[in-house]
Amino acid sequence: ADISMRIAAGEVIERPSSLAKELIENSLDAGARSISIQTEQGGKNSFVIEDDGCGIAFEELPLALERYATSKISDIEDLERISTLGYRGEALASIAAVSRMEIRSRARGAESGGVIRCEAGEITLHSETPAKSGTRVQIDDLFFNLPARRKFLKTSSAELRRIVQIVNDYALIHPEVAFRLSEENRKILEYGNAESVDECLLRRWGRQTRIYRSQAQSGALSVRIWWNPAPDSRRIAVTLFVNGRRVQDAAVRAAIVSQDAASYGEWLVLIELPAQEVDVNIHPTKEEIRFRRSGDVFKTVYDCAKALFAQRLS
Ligand code: ADP
Numbered sequence: 001a002d003i004s005m006r007i008a009a010g011e012v013i014e015r016p017s018s019l020a021k022e023l024i025e026n027s028l029d030a031g032a033r034s035i036s037i038q039t040e041q042g043g044k045n046s047f048v049i050e051d052d053g054c055g056i057a058f059e060e061l062p063l064a065l066e067r068y069a070t071s072k073i074s075d076i077e078d079l080e081r082i083s084t085l086g087y088r089g090e091a092l093a094s095i096a097a098v099s100r101m102e103i104r105s106r107a108r109g110a111e112s113g114g115v116i117r118c119e120a121g122e123i124t125l126h127s128e129t130p131a132k133s134g135t136r137v138q139i140d141d142l143f144f145n146l147p148a149r150r151k152f153l154k155t156s157s158a159e160l161r162r163i164v165q166i167v168n169d170y171a172l173i174h175p176e177v178a179f180r181l182s183e184e185n186r187k188i189l190e191y192g193n194a195e196s197v198d199e200c201l202l203r204r205w206g207r208q209t210r211i212y213r214s215q216a217q218s219g220a221l222s223v224r225i226w227w228n229p230a231p232d233s234r235r236i237a238v239t240l241f242v243n244g245r246r247v248q249d250a251a252v253r254a255a256i257v258s259q260d261a262a263s264y265g266e267w268l269v270l271i272e273l274p275a276q277e278v279d280v281n282i283h284p285t286k287e288e289i290r291f292r293r294s295g296d297v298f299k300t301v302y303d304c305a306k307a308l309f310a311q312r313l314s
């Protein structure tokens with residue numbers, strides 16, 4: 001890959017947890033019911049993700065690696081109402097540019113599968129092969145061709161912690177999907193299917209936790225919030241998903257922090273709104289977003305959080 005591609009790739013892919021986020025989102029977009037990740041050295045040496053989703057047809061494998069190739073949007077109008085998590089067609093191309101990558105996949109209903117290998121953006125193998133239905137992506141030696149980036153990575157356990165957080169968060173809001181994570185063959189996380197987000201939260205926060213839950217609606221904007229006041233905590237942790245995408249947003253955090261009552265504890269905030277009301281296209285990693293009516297979002301989240309304090313007092 002040329003220098004500019006490598007630099008651009010470094011923007012989308014910062015560290016092994018970026019692989020987790022992008023590849024989990026791809027698996028979810030593919031309709032997976034089971035997602036399993038295996039890492040070595042916190043994903044620095046090896047990151048493998050397997051899913052049972054719709055798969056990629058043999059002929060489409062090279063396309064999946066091409067920059068700006070996405071099967072998820074076909075015209076400019078689609079860009080206005082993005083409903084899948086991916087849409088930029090950047091993740092696989094970016095990862096491929098800065099690693100050694102192999103994808104094995106069999107599309108649902110296809111007789112046989114395919115494998116494609118890529119090293120620093122150059123395809124080195126593309127052939128038919130027997131494969132399990134679904135997709136397996138393996139990334140070895142992330143940033144092997146960007147030594148400065150590689151040096152910047154943290155210890156294996158620190159990188160693993162970030163991956164754990166990503167898996168934990170996606171597992172929370174996808175009760176219908178089983179998630180597994182292991183590092184060097186050691187089991188780290190295992191979540192079977194659950195009935196609801198509530199059940200996932202109890203799993204995460206502990207069965208004894210008293211969870212406060214509230215929802216609010218403003219036109220087409222829907223906000224659901226779960227709060228674990230964690231009485232010993234002096235920390236406010238906000239996990240936010242907007243239309244299924246894990247993001248950060250200062251206004252949402254402010255709406256929780258600026259309450260009169262103490263808002264210590266853990267928060268899960270799920271916001272759904274029409275795709276054209278939110279611009280996810282402002283940053284390559286899609287971790288920052290812009291609400292078209294951020295005042296409205298602030299107020300709705302604020303009111304919804306406020307209702308939780310009232311519940312707690314009553
Ligand atoms: P995007 O998600 O933005 O479309 P990606 O680079 O992440 O772009 O993926 C490129 C394409 O590869 C996707 O549009 C999809 O068609 C295909 N793809 C990637 N991962 C999977 C997967 N796990 N299962 C099925 N198809 C996949």
Ligand code: MG
Pocket residue numbers: 022025026085086087089091092
């Ligand atoms: Mg994607």
